[in-house]
Each structure stands twice: as C-alpha cells, then as structure tokens.
Amino acid sequence: MFKNWKRNQACPCRCPKASESCAQPLSNAKAGKRFKVCAISGGRNLCGRMASMGIYPGVEMEVVCGGCGCPCVVRVNGGTFSLGSGVSQKIMVTSAV
C-alpha cells in the first residue's frame, strides 16, 4: 500500500512492464498525434542524455513524422528532434489526452 503510494507520488521513470498504459515505443507512434513519455528504457546514459534535451518521463511531445522508415521527428516544447530508431525504440509513450 505504502509502496504504491510512493510510486505514484514520485515516479518519473517508470519501467514499461510495471505500468499499464505504457503501450508502445515511440518508434511505433503515429505521426500527427500527441504523446506523453512514460519511460526511457535504454540505460542510464540515454536516460540522462534525453533529459538534457528535454525528453523525460512526463513530458508531452508531438510526433511530426513517424514510422516512415527515416528517423522519427518529434516536437518537444520549442525544440524539434530527430531520433534514430535505436533511440525511439527505447522511449515508451502513451497517447496524451
């Protein structure tokens, strides 16, 4: 009970297996929709590096181009990033309401 409370309070980087709605990796996300990052599963280094670029759990992003074979393009806050499949497979997203 207490553990669950804590999880919901301060869980910025939940792992996909634990969460119900972390449905898909960013590489599968559809273009033109908004998504919310719920986990970055690629190891500590990637997690930290993505965070410095403003992509961290809880952030909403718009997928500009996805699933077209090229690296996908996302818009986060004011920045536009292009992420290769190696990276986008490790970012778990859920569609934002």
Place this chain on the structure above:
Amino acid sequence: MTASAEYLIALAGNPNCGKTTLFNAITGARQHVGNYPGITVEKKEGVHLFNGLKLRLVDLPGTYSLTAYSMEELVARDFLALERPQLVINIVDASNLERNLYLTIQILELGIPVVLALNMVDAAASRGIEIDAEELSRRLQIPVIPTVARSGTGKLELLEKTAEVAAENRSWKPLHISYGADIDPVLDQMETDIAGSDFLLDFYPARWIALKYLEADEQVINKGAEVNPELSSRLEALADHVAEHLQKTLETYPEAIIADHRYGFISAVLKAGVVHNSQRSDRLYLSDQLDQVLTNRFFGPLIMLVILYAVYKATFDYSALPVEWLNAGFTTLSAWMQTIIPPGLLQSLIVSGIIDGVGGVLSFIPLILFMFFAIAFLEDTGYLARVAYMLDRVFRTFGLHGSSVMAYIVSGGIAGGCAVPGVMATRTLRSPRERLATLLTAPFMNCGAKLPVFAMLIAAFFPARHAQMMFLLTIFSWIAALSMARIIRWTILRGPSTPFLLELPPYRMPTLKGLLIHTWERTWQYIRKAGTIILALSILFWALMTFPLLPDARKSQFEADRQQILSQLPEDTRTSLMQPGIAQDGLTREIAKASQRIRAIDRAESEATLQHSYAGRIGMALETLTQWSGFEWRTNVALLAGFAAKELIISTLGTAYSLGGADLDAGMSLSRRLASDPQWNRLRAFSLIVFIMLYAPCLATVTCIAKESGAVKWALFSLAFNTTAAYLISAAIYQGGLWMGIGG
C-alpha cells in the same frame, strides 16, 4: 582595478541558441579558431575591449548539459573547471526557455557567476512568448539581459553587466537544489565525505562531484579514482547502492530523478508570471511549414538532390576562375624565376619543388573558400541537419552517418570534386567513429585531379565510350567508398553506431557576417597548417625525382650527341637553337629537323634522369610487385609523383615516355603514345584507372586527414590502407582479365 585588467569569459549555451552569432557580434573579426588539444571540437577565442577592460571571450561548444555525454560537453565542462573563467555568459533561447535553463541550472550548481543572455526575444515574441526578464533575474538571482544577437540589440547592456560582474571578482557559490527524499541524504553524506578530504576540490564543488558520482559520470569517477582510490570507491559504492535502491523501489534511474527535480526547479522558477504564452503552442510556423515540404517523404529527397547538386556546382563553378587565376599567377612566377635564376639545381628546386608544390596547394584556396561558405550557409540555415536526418537510414547501413553525404559529394561524389575540402567537410559530423570512417573513405571519390588521367586513358583505350566510362567510374567510386567504410566500421573502427539524436533547428536566415567569419577562419587554418607541411614534403618529392643526378659520363654523352647535330649546322643558327622554347617557324626545313632531333635528345635525357633518380629506382624496384596489376616502372614513378599531387601523374608519365612535358597537348600526345604502345592494352588501362581512383590520397589530403582526425596515425593508415586496397583490387582485375583472356 587597473586599466589593463583582463577577464576570461566563457560563452555557454545549447546548440542553435545563437551563441556563436552573439560571439561574432561581440568580437567581430578579432577572433581565433583553433582546436581543443587532441580532438576536433573547434575552440573559438576572441578579444573585446570594453571601457578599458580586456574581455577575453571563449565560445564553448553548444551543449545540453554538463555531464560528459559527448565530446562537446566534456570540453565545455573541462574549460569551466580547469580554466576557471571569471564568469559565464549563458545564452538561452527565449522561445525554448525550459530546456535551455536545464544547462543554466548545471552551470549555477558549479557555482561560476553567470550572466544570462535571454536571446532571440524577438522570435519568441512573434510566437507569442513574453518573458519578464526582471522577475526571472530576481528568482534566479543572476543578471538577465534580453538580447537579439542577430541585430546586436542588448549587446551593450550585456557587456556592461558582464564587466560589472567580472570586476566584482566573486568566488564560486554553488546553487543548492533539492533532489528529493531518495537522493538528498546520500548526496549530503557524500558531500561531507568529499569536503573533508580535499578531493578534486580545486576543480569542482563537493556537492557537484557527489552528483556526478550519482550520475555515473565516467570522467569524474576516473579522475577521482586517480586522486584518491579509497574515497572514490566508497563514493561509487554509495552511488551504486542508491541506484540499486531506486531500481528496486521505483524502477527508475538516478538520472531520471535528478532530471525530474531539475525540471521541477525550473518550472518553479518560471511559474506565475515569468512566461506569458499568448498563442497556442501547436500553431504551425513558417519553419514547420517549410519542413513539411523540405522533409516530405517524396519531395524531400528530390529537393535535397537538387540543393546538394547546386552547392556542388556553385562551389566548383565559382571557384574555377579564381583557381585559374592563381594557377596562371604561379605559372607566370615560374616563368619569371626561370629568367632570373640560371638553369641548374637552384632553378629546378624553386620552380619544380617550391612553386609547383606550394602553388598546387594554394590554388585550392578559392575552392575551400567557396566550399566552406556553402557548408556554413547550409549549416546556419538549419538545412544540413535535415539532410542528415533524411539520409541517415541509407548511410547507417554502411556504418556512416547522414551527414557523411556532404563530405562524399564535395570529395568527388559528383565527379570533379576535391578531397581536401571534402575531408574538412566532415567537421559537421558529431560522432567520432562515423566521422573517421567518412574522412578515410572520402578520398576514394573521383576528384578533379584524377579526371584528366582518366580522360587520357579513356581516350586512348575506350575512345567510343567516354561518357559511359566516366559514369561507370563514378558509380564504382561510390561503391568502393561505401563498402570500404563498411569494412572499416566492421574492423578497426568497430563499435555500435552512435545513436542518431539530432536537433532540427528552426530555419533561419544566416547573417552574412557570421558566414564570412566562419569561412575565412577555416580557410586561414588550412593555408597556415597545410602550407607549411606541404612545402617541406614537396621539396622532399622534388629531391626524390632529381637525385642522384645522372653521372657525368652519360650527361656528356647526351651533350656530345647534341653537339654533333649542331656541328652540321651553319654557325649563326647554333646559339639560337640551344635556347629552349624558340619559335620553330621561319627556320629552314633542315634546321627545323635538327631542332626536333635536339628536343628528342633532351627528352631522352629527362627520361634517363628520371630513371636514374631515387624515384625511378623505387619505381623499378616496385615492378616485381606491381607487375601483378600490370604496371611497369614508368607507371610506378608517375603514381609516386601522383602522391604529391594527382595532377603530376600525366606530366611524369609524359617524361617517363620521353614526351615533352611542356607540350600543351601533353595529355593527348601521351594518349596516342600509350594507345600505340604494344605493352599497353585496355585491361592494363582499366587496372591503372582503378588503382588511381583508390590509391593513397594526395599529400594535401593526407595532411588534412592528419589534422582533422587529430592523429598522424590515421593519415599513415589512409596511405597504407588505400594503397593496399587499390593494389589488391587492381591486381584482381588485371589477373582476372588475363585469366579470362582479355588483353593478354
């Protein structure tokens, strides 16, 4: 404070925040571009005199954080920690404040005094973002100056504030952020441990070091282990424990918690009245609209091909005339030197050694100038990032990066480029392994200097298929470069591809000033460094082709032959005939004939001299090896000379075949000579073409490879690797051809 006070000031900020534009606006042309020792990240320094103060500004590479995730971040951090500037001007993009402040927080945690330049406020305003600079300044407790770097707005206030803060000479006061219940206790404990033991404290504050241990920053941990292994391993154990604990309870990394709290801190700073956003965030701006066309799945690649071709055309077309002028200038200089210095070794050294060698390098300058201008333009507009994005998938297959395409095209991916600017174009590549693989394979492309040789050989042996052969050779060089890159990335540069992670900056119109400064600085670097090394090496090559001199006995034999012809002529024509370059018309038939015979003897002497020289001897010694590819000593000497500059292949081959090197149609007469030579055939010619395409890059390129890769070993590697590859492939072609009964 004296009038001559000097302050060291660092400019830090995210990539594409307008940092370099601001740097250019402040320092103007008084800047110096170099490299950080051992690596290829550019280091820009400039001086600005302000109210009697000397501000020494250093433009740090654009970074997103101060953790060592990339070379740039390492460089920026080391500069701050080791050089300890008086203060940091942190440039932030006003339209993307949240992410930009992430770096600011980390600089503040380091404790250096910061002046915040709130840049591009105009662009932010046009997007409906208004920022209350005073309130932001009050909350962050640092000066905040709104600026527009492009127009210079706010520059003066920024400098005033900078001078004011720098003069205070404040000590470093690290910002203290809470990282929550999981991390704070450990952080405090680590901090006390570190503070009590004088551990790396000359460079970083204690809490900052502790934070880096938690973030598993390899560089700091390695440094710590050197200074105090015992304490370092204790800190590591603490950090590991936290990481494990977080993984178990929250299934998360310490990095995520740290980032979360930093962003939490930032949103606390920004909330309630600092940022006013009056427009919907999902509105499409011009930049986004442009992207819908320029990176469109179908039109994007098409437009890209057109743009790349245009860049290539513009670079080589516009530089053609200045290159010609320079060449003409050097030819005039040679001719003039020949008139004032008597014939002999000194004349030969100055004309063939120094002027030809250095002139050959200097005549590249217009080309490099235009290439850098074009690349700076593509880079500053933001288009180059899109090119990398669109091509990444293709190039990744070969272990390269999307940005590799620029280097390939400039090097001669469209036949007629030049590997020197091509190798330098790899600077836009950020990932080290991909960059090395690109700069090692770019010289396989068909540069402009190889083309005349190809044209000569094609004219001799494939006269009916000129265009098809050239096209075939272009395709062949692409295949060779890409597959060699693949091999290199599978072997010596093994390792996973750097994850593709690239910000696509909004399209912007570059400032002319910025373009000119970048272009000039990079070109000047080339002139200075390449010039000196190449001078030395071209003298060496001249010596190889000149010494040892022909023995006197053989020299006098040639002289005797000449005298014999002369003695048959009337007295008054003798002296005029001995002068080189004399007009042939107006002479009687008999005299003209004699003159031709004398020229023939001259050429035979040149051939004998070349054969007798070290280069000739090397060429003959190599015959045992190169016969497998079908080359005899004459070709070998020409290839050797081609290493100095590919342009020399034709003229050396001409000398070796006793053809007048100075003949205007040297290429064509050589072509006829080879076509009629029974030793030569199509197979041998094709084998030679392939060899020339692939073998060691020219001296200028090798020098650039050494400089760009930061290590001489890569230059030597490219010499050995390319030559070996060229030899094996051409030998395979020649032997395969013989086996199939072609040529024979």
